[in-house]
Amino acid sequence: MNTELFISRRLFFEKSDKRFLSQKIIRIALVGIALGLAVMIISVAVVTGFKNEIRNKVIGFGSHIQVINFDSNNSYETQPVSRQQPFLEQLAALPGVKQLQVFSTKPGMIKTDEYIQGIVFKGVDSGYDWDFFRNNIVSGHLPAINDSVRSDEILISQQVSKLLEVAVGDRVVLYFVNEDESNPRMLQLTICGLYNTGMEELDNLFVLGDLQQVQRLNNWKSDQVSGFEIVISDFNRINEIEQDVRNIVINYSNENDTILRTTNIAREYPQIFDWLSVLDMNVWIILLLIAIVAGFNMISGLLVLILERSKMIGILKALGSPNWSIRKVFLYLSVFLTSRGMIWGNSIGIAFILIQNYFNVFKLNPATYYVDVVPVNFSIMHIVLLNVGTILATTLMLILPSYLVSKISPEKTIRFD
Incomplete structure (x- = not known):
């Protein structure tokens, strides 16, 4: 006792x-x-x-891990890589990986009769996971994207729509500049929906649409993209999984292939x-x-x-x-x-x-x-x-x-x- x-x-x-x-x-x-x-x-x-x-x-805008061209910088003006990579199947099967998707980005601007706004056009294909934007959409609908026909629908933020005084259903003109061209390229697209995440810095920046539009702007082939986004199930394992992804990418690299590198969301937005x-x-x-x-x-x-x-x-x-x-x-x-x-x-x-x-x-x-x-x-x-x-x-x-x-x-x- x-x-x-x-x-x-x-x-x-x-x-x-x-x-x-x-x-x-x-x-x-x-x-x-x-x-x-x-x-x-x-x-x-x-x-x-x-x-x-x-x-x-923040992850909703750029996923956890990205595999991109080694020559790409942080300006969203990326160098192309082939979407037909031998390591994709192994990456998708990696423990902790939830989603593997392609993307392309192109910096530009939206111009109306009275206002102008700098943006980054993010192109995605039919396999893109829209859950994040679906949960934050406030008006309209998500872009209808398929791999056979190029879509002219875009999703912009509610904040940008207020700045430009445009609404769902309006057609807006987007301008893009290529380094080797003197005249800007122009796209006239339709606003299909508005989203609002509360992250004003990113809301004011990203416009989402069809990946084929970015390929046409950059004169890329149909199998060329900016890179691959990897969504994982546990953020605490991001460094571990990124190292596994890097090892797999390196193992499949050949001497004459495009050099690829990996980065994660914490390094892309270190200030946050x-x-x-x-x-x-x-x-x-x-x-x-x-x-x-x-x-x-x-x-x-x-x-x-x-x-x-x-x-x-x-x-x-x-x-x-x-x-x-x-x-x-x-x-x-x-x-x-x-x-x-x-x-x-x-x-x-x-x-x-x-x-x-x-x-x-x-x-x-x-x-x-x-x-x-x-x-x-x-x-x-x-x-x-x-x-x-x-x-x-x-x-x-x-x-x-x-x-x-x-x-x-x-x-x-x-x-x-």
Whole structure:
């Protein structure tokens, strides 16, 4: 039988009419722990939800990994590669790869009678995964693209449509310039739909349409594209999977073939992903500060508990209990009390997450935060880790204050009463 655990449980469930000072102090400490844990749960849920939301939006424009011509730069003016590559079947079968699709990009501009806007025309084929834009479309429909007939439909952002004062169904003129040509090339295309992701920087840039339009603009053959986009199932494995993709591409490369290289979305948009990584540091600082405050709250409660139970400590010592055994009684009791506060903290934190997730109570300015509501990520693993970390941190912080037990003399405490 664990004697220390038995005594601590009796103290925890004690129904005494005596008004101990520790009851009020412990109540204040438990409120602090409950609020602290709730803030930690909400902070982690909001930050991870925000990171996932922004990351998924950026990935929606360019996928996780790209295989492109080595000579292509970051200006979206790419060099062609053949879409008939021997490694494509092996890439599609690679563990963690969800989708493999071709794309082509061409920088240009949209011009109306009064306005002009620089854009990047992204051409895709019938195998393109439209899920991201389907979820963000606000008007009209997605371009109807097939591999036999060139489509003149394009999808532009709602922001660009407002800047140019155009709407779904309007025909607009797009201009493109080739290096070896003095006159710009012109396309007259129909706006079939408007999308809005909240990422204003990217919304103002990308126009989506038929890949065959880009091939015609660049004088490419029907089997030439800018490269291949690879969508994976787990972003945390992006570096590992990119290395596997690179190895496969290199193994199939011949001396006279076009040299290919791989890149990932984090390197394509380093400013965004560096900004998101800074948020992790902010969360760790918040968690550390709240854990310290919760620990000091419980330290004050433990000290008062020890002082008020000095007679009990003296009796246990007179009966032969060692100091460490008595200290364990109060550590167990502190764990029980901390757990009570954590129950309320979990209830508050989880309730906030569920309410925000289903009802979107708290709104944001999308021009500043790229999202129109506060995003939350409900993760059982995060909640479990926060609970375990909180109870471990507070318990470890209580070990040193519990040393006060050894300073209590059994002779003086028993005689005093």
